[in-house]
Amino acid sequence: MANPRAERVAKRVQQIVAEMLGNRLKDPRLELVTITEARVTGDLQQATVYFTAHNEERMKDAERALNAARGIIRSEVGKQLGLRLTPTIEFELDRLPETARSFEDVLAAARHRDAQLARQRGTEYAGDADPYRKPREAEATAAAERQFETNTEATAHREAAAGAQAEPEAQAGATASAESDNAGER
Known part of the structure; x- marks a missing residue:
């Protein structure tokens, strides 16, 4: 038609x-x-x-x-x-x-047989029940990993910079105390 x-x-x-x-x-x-x-x-x-x-x-x-x-x-x-x-x-x-009722009956019987086979075999999912990663979940995981790496690198740079500043100050402090000791002896 x-x-x-x-x-x-x-x-x-x-x-x-x-x-x-x-x-x-x-x-x-x-x-x-x-x-x-x-x-x-x-x-x-x-x-x-x-x-x-x-x-x-x-x-x-x-x-x-x-x-x-x-x-x-x-x-x-x-x-x-x-x-x-x-x-x-x-x-x-x-x-x-x-026809629809007969299809529903056939589908119900197939589901029942599948459930029986699964029980007999004792099968479980090899991985997650939902093996497909969702795009947003994957993006969020990747963003969190990048943020963690960035934070770790920034912390390492700060610690290295703080350690580099501490050495000249320590040397300057040691020199000043040595000079004061020398001045006290005179």
Whole structure:
């Protein structure tokens, strides 16, 4: 359905049929019926409306009820759409929920088997549970390491400079005391 107009008409058909199920059609077989999708051909002549119901027995009854009300639904669709020709309407049971449930069952079984295998093997992660380093964490770690190296180098330079200043002062102090000793002897 690549035609944008056909897509718009299909959405509108879905809305109209859903509104009719909720407001106009009073058949008890249609109480828990949901319209899931509508598709319209490119020439807007045929519309297929997909529906689902609460359980399997209700689906068959709902299909019979929708087919019985097809004429009323089609006339309402024609009035509200305002097209030159009203599309014929077919109702089909939507199998997507059943397919989704079967996929969920398969995935649950696979997860269960994986958990059993992991317990049997006694496996653990070789490294971290999350082996991928986050970019910000890596940058923060690198910045902290650079800061530490810079601080260490600065401390070493200060200590070396302080030690170099202490030596001439010590020598000057020793010379001054030696001179004072010599002066005291005179």
